[in-house]
């Protein structure tokens with residue numbers, strides 16, 4: 416079996432190289448990655464962007480070397496086009512664009528149709544996958560253990576926010592500077608976004624350093640039937656309420672930006688940076704909705720219920 420030694424790859428090329436290797440795998444085939452730290456973040460990224468179509472097996476689990484066997488599951492191409500659209504209706508637009516009938520002809524698999532029409536299957540698969548990214552309609556968050564779900568949120572959404580904020584604040588400031596005379600609303604957009612960036616950066620830290628570790632402790636206490644001391648913040652609904660208020664503020668900020676920009680409508684004279692800023696803002700808002708949904712509607716209420724089952728000293 417092929418071994419990919421990740422330690423030899425330049426950091427920014429690591430994940431792309433692994434994804435490429437994975438995408439090229441035939442069903443049921445596997446490869447091994449070698450690493451000098453636990454590649455768990457990759458696991459979450461692969462899960463988010465490709466779905467539950469692989470197995471992840473530690474052959475060696477530290478403390479110096481980590482070896483993981485990643486295997487593609489069988490029959491990934493067996494799903495019919497109709498089934499794919501039922502699971503995620505947005506995929507219909509890809510099929511429509513390519514002239515693939517997803518209604519009456521929906522009983523065929525993608526491979527069958529592509530073979531028949533002479534369409535490049537890999538290209539279509541790539542296009543369809545772009546819908547999975549940061550959206551994850553195929554993942555059942557409601558079934559996830561809470562420690563797993565909090566790791567998922569950190570590895571996907573927090574990572575996205577942390578990567579986006581510096582770039583976006585710089586861009587918003589720049590665009591406001593250049594186009595603020597003609598489009599004064601951009602000054603307000605930059606001001607609001609900068610303040611959101613500051614607040615939300617702190618928000619993530621509170622979750623990662625205080626709330627999420629506590630939720631994990633609850634999960635462990637339940638599993639191991641252990642008692643817990645009462646947390647310094649009291650019951651878990653104290654921090655979750657605070658987090659929800661902060662989510663609301665972020666939502667209000669993004670709503671104000673959306674209104675100021677008239678739903679991210681670009682003026683005729685918009686330059687490239689202007690376009691990129693609006694695109695990123697829309698993407699950021701979308702990610703925020705998904706992120707907050709997972710916390711407000713799943714993670715937090717379930718933590719409150721879980722906490723009630725734990726015995727405190």
Ligand SMILES: [Fe+2]
Pocket residue numbers: 568572573619622706710
């Ligand atoms: Fe969060």
Ligand SMILES: [Fe+2]
Pocket residue numbers: 618622658662707710
């Ligand atoms: Fe949050």
